[in-house]
Amino acid sequence: MKKNNIEGWLFVSPLIIWISLIILAPIYIAFELSLFNVKIIGTSGKFVGIENYIKLFGKSKFVNASLNSLYWIIGNAICQTFFAFTIALTINYKFPGKKIMANWIILSFIIPTVVVVVIWKLMLSSSSGVINSVLIDIGILDEATGFFSSPNKAFISLVLINSWRWSPFLALIILSGLNSINREMYDASKVDGANFVQQFLFITFPNLKSVLFVLGLVGTLLSFNIFDIIWLITKGGPSSATTTLPLLIYETAFTKFRISQAATLSIVTSFLLLLFSIIFIKSMAPKEDD
């Protein structure tokens, strides 16, 4: 047993050291910075204690970005759940071409995010986008609309684009949960006269609980983290409507050069996410069956 302990840690330690060094050292630096008043990188500032933290909560920008992040997470959760379940339940059936589709549905996830941005900038372009001309052709729109021109439209478009990227990946994970469900339960329920809506509600959904728990936790944190899609399409605009916390941190540090403020934001954000994770795990963790 003792030999196992030492050997086990030997196998794990290279990775653990790598990860903790790259996460803990920066967090320490960020915390230190948040207590000072440093503006441009490389300069030193004076010690201000918790002043940065107190100021932060009074800033409308911070409140606005936090709300945007909240809407962003909720919007993405709804869209991605819908898309991912549609894909997973569809691929779970037998049809010609199923294998090819299951393999390639993940295409939107394996290409660089910048390419995702290029695709949707072209398709949603107000002057020559194919979506605009199709919507005009079938009579939904009278004239071309700018999908990123008003705050609401920009926000919704970004949520849909991000969901387009992530849903196929999530669908494959849901599919793995579906594969683990005992087929006999469906056959038995059919004998009892259950239709497929009832099957979904009373067999499929409850059996996916543990997969959905992981997706709920990891998915929320991952969507919170999205930066490049928003930054490259709207830069947080129009009028800060799409500035989520990650964009605010980036802006504060690298376009406004207020390093201490950005560090404070990072620390507060980590704390909020940690709080969310703990609450989520405490309240939603499925009971172990085995």
Added chain:
Amino acid sequence: MIKENNIKLIFLSLSLLLIILIFFFPFFWIITSSFKSPEEIIATSTTIIPRSFTLEHYNKILFNSDFFIYLKNSLIVSFSSMIISIILSVSAAYGLHKLKFYGNKFVEYSLLVTYAFPGVILLVPIYLLFAKVNLLNSYFALIIVNVLFATPFAVWMLKAFFKLIPDEIEEAAYIDGASRYIVISKIIVPLATPGIASVSIFCFIISWTEYLFASILISGDDLKTLPVGLAGIVGQYQIDWGFLLSGAVLASLPVILLFVFIGKYFVSGLTEGAVK
């Protein structure tokens, strides 16, 4: 019964159509558009079947831009990140799976939390840390970060693959006098090849698509990666669409090629046990 089957069939066809339209058509669209004349790309009337065919955009990006420099940088960073990630995560996954050491559950949960750890929070402090130790503007800066983002999920997937290898094979080898090293290199790694292949793809993709850190940690033009190079064109006021589209297609090509050969391992790895 027949009625219900019909409803199912209609639902299935509808959702298939929807999936193809939403998730596959955009790829058809940008690939065909990258061969269209500049006038047709920005034309207001849309034609599904292209009217023009030109190679001028590809010509321009291949022979009249920094494409190959960016490609080289992306390849170096992605391959190195992938190899380091695989070595670290095979070792860690084996330790977690086989050697039930004290604290293994804690390590496992910490890895899951790390997987979802928002990178943006680390952006500013990592920038400062790397500036202090003179790592800015180096491949290694990007490799360090990519390994951090790729390994937690890689360990998670690999553990599931190791579980599929029967314990008896390993025990038989020990009885024959094989050392731990021999067992891992001659038995575990060969038997887990599909798993290692799919995890490699995952690590490669993570590094290949990374934009945020690459855009901040690298400022020299000669070290920029493809996503950062492409983003430079996206940000221009007057977008040269043909140029941008051909660049987007070319930047996706390597991951797609990789996926052609080992993609099925990746997908079956994800759907047949990675989450258990």
